[in-house]
Amino acid sequence: MTNSWTDIKNTDLVVVMGGNAAEAHPCGFKWVTEAKANRGARLIVVDPRYTRTASVSDLYAPIRQGTDIAFLNGVMRYCIDNDKVQWEYVKAFTNASYLVKDGFGYKDGLFTGYDAEKRDYDRSTWDYVIGDDGFVVTDPTLQNPRCVWNLLKEHLAPYTPDMVERICGTPKDKFLKVAGMISECSSPTKTMTSMYALGWTQHSKGSQNIRGMAMLQLILGNIGVRGGGMNALRGHSNIQGLTDLGLMSHLLTGYLTMPTEKEVDFATYMSTRQFKPLRPGQTSYWQNYKKFMVSFQKAMWGDAARADNDWAFNYLSKLDVPSYDVLRVFELMYDGKVNGYICQGFNPLLAFPNRAKNTKALSNLKWLVTLDPLDTETSRFWENHGDFNPVDTASIQTEVFQLPTTCFAEDDGSLTNSGRWLQWHWAGGTPPGEAKHDTYTIAQLFLRLRDLYRKEGGAFPDPIVNLSWEYADPNNPTPEELAKEINGRALSDLTDPADPTKVLVAAGKQVTNFSQLRDDGSTMCGCWIYSGNFNEQGNNMARRDNHDPDDTGAYLGWTFAWPLNRRTLYNRASADLQGKPWDPSRKLLEWDGSKWTGYDVPDIAPTAKPDEVGPFIMNQEGTARLFARGLMRDGPFPAHMEPFESPVANVFNPKMRGNPVARVFETDVAQLGTSDEFPYAGTSYRLTEHFHFWTKHNRVNSALQPEFFVEISEELAKEKNIDNGGWVRVWSKRGEVKAKAMVTKRIRPLTCDGKTVHIVGVPLHWGFTGSAKKGFGPNSLAAFVGDANIETPESKAFLVNIEPSTAPKDRGASA
Amino acid sequence: MNMELSRRGFLKLAGTGVAATSLGAMGFGEAEAAEIAHVRPFKLTTTTETRNTCPYCSVACGIIMYSKGDLRKGETADIVHIEGDADHPTNRGTLCPKGAALKDFVKSPTRLQYPMHRKPGSDKFERISWEDAFDRIARLMKDDRDANFVATNAAGVPVNRWTTVGLLAASATTNETAWATFKFAKALGMVGFDNQARV
């Protein structure tokens, strides 16, 4: 989230599209209710299903899953055509006026530079015109046909209300109502918030869905303001934290990135991370990259990371592919190329698409270790559960270790919520049986491996034997010790560059925050964006002051938010070019003539003059990008793409299947179905009574929602002779599920490109362990293909067929 | 109506309140004594309160956990109740149907208690000691890493990739656990290292 849960109360219009906050994030959704009750805010829901969020909305519009880009492009076009643009914001704070290179264009659903063989674009033309002074050439009058604004208008032109109806199945009058309400928020004194979740990410073009809304929010001037923003409602309690801390194949901490093979040494690695400002006088904060990177290497390898060995740069792996994301790893596993796997609090057997493939992949492992508080399906993938896990146990040669861990109630530490608040919590219960903290288990494995490498040597022991592990009890690092490492400290006295006699931070002391980090090895810091979490003031994540001066919803004294305790990102954009708030009743920051003051920590140097330095300091431009240059693999503008499995062809290019640059493995191509064989559009979702595959272990929630079902319209039920509550079989090219049918008015058939499209809804909470009845999940059906930029599987749009059936055998719960 | 009177009213309705019916005559003190004799003590009065947050979705509602026994005094602590934290700015005491049943998650019948081991081809899990499990896993990891580690690429550039063993990290562990896990996985050169964010 750019903003926070409590900030939602400041909004005038909530758009829930790609999510279902009332059911999946209920207590966060109460801030929508607050905004409606106290500000007269309105709520729009755009979703294939009339969800509980929709049931309290002011306007609901149906949409076919996987067509959000067409809808959003249509709204942007509407706003521009009707002059509903926050012009001052767009001109000053976005790259609308920047000129784009001549070669760039778009035709037949594809941008310039497409290579069908490589399934990739040559993105060299997707860039700005750079002048002799080294800066981007601009046309502040927006007259030049090659400026971003005019290229955008041209790109959006085909997305008329009729086209939106044709692609999305949204009736034109509904679409126009939505667009009309949204467009009102171009007023500087009206804001709209976007609340989205996996309904937008789980697509082969998920990143572009989000980009579409981000661009719309920029056109309306809604980023950086109270009650505005792009608010990703993260699915798990600490998915934000694990991403921030870089527990991903292509990342290091704080969005530093893993090196590739081409970056043969530290100088080469740094050469592509200079982030020179593209416009005069801009901040381009990533110019500090080296300080964060060197401090990170020092946190990892201490004295073994020195200037004379490139800060131990070669201890890091260098990637030969963009990432070893989970889909790639399971593909390799399926191919017999992975021998061992460790699953920490994760249930991939049910979480990744194409369950049959996952079972086969796990069966190829020599060994599997699970660390979990619960008896997961993954840890028992080898156990036969009749229809629910029809495996041949004896033939599975995988050695499995099922290690019990503590749960939240039994450990101390911080979780990062969707609004980037790092909230410390405390243990209140004794772990059951012999369950251990993950930190203990990880330490035990690490110390044993380090001993083995010290004794026996082996493959490149250096990064292991030299890993910094300075904990009072190396067997059991404490959460406080780990949090302090994340914050960082001075390794030698840090003196004031202006006055070398003045010590700013003494050796051994915690740095106050990342602004004190250096690139000469005199500081260490595990994760720069978190720095400030645990400094010499103490554990700032444990702060619990719930005062909120003037009821802005900021709560600056409550825990710690990254970065620097800032609650709203890009908050400088809440004020105009003179530094006056766009909406005085919703002031966030104000320029007092010499510095920024207000309710939040400024997202800009506190003395940066409002008419000189742009608000988007993490971009080289200082502005936000309506045109993304070559930074996204599938286009600088969002363009309509169908899901890989779609009931209708792409109207712009009927030959194009899915996202033209998304990676598809050979084995999976053969497993993609077509609408002749699988006529119905399947989708997946959560229910409010369950959390993933955890709460089915809990008797209360199992009683609330005991049994797996699929949801279909009355029309489809009639067509297929399916009774409400009767058994059905749903199958895709990859697998099948048996479920009770819930025949509902909440899902209605849509008409897309002249064709009737029926939707089949598949909730995701069942498996074969726990207290609920045994059941299946959407991953038995969904396709093994991911988003082109980030490889999130396309679990929200796949094709299925359905027929009346009989009950599966042995449905009884295991506990 | 204050708490005491309402409770007395309840006693009267329940037909147990001889003392209450003659309240005026006998005075409050005796009525109170009679009530205490009849009513089980409020179950949370002897518990320890601990602040935590809901581990499910990213709203991260504040909760208060009530336990019999105090971990901070080195005692065994048994969580008997969990409720919303009324001082928390986001949820202000409310919890959704998931958070409201958190105690039963902590106490799930399928919470794991002991390390278990499944031999290749076996149809069951068997107990294994932590020490044996750690020794065995460390050995499996070391042997695989030594056999399959890619130190350099064809051009002789150090690339340090261990692709044959992967790790999936948990999205409900703390940042501190995550950092320890990160150090472990990246130091070993595990490139197949990811978390739920992708899924």
Ligand code: SF4
């Ligand atoms: S109580 Fe419900 S809304 Fe609150 S964090 Fe837990 S799951 Fe989310």
Ligand code: SF4
């Ligand atoms: S039933 Fe629900 S709404 Fe009613 S009092 Fe109980 S908790 Fe509150």
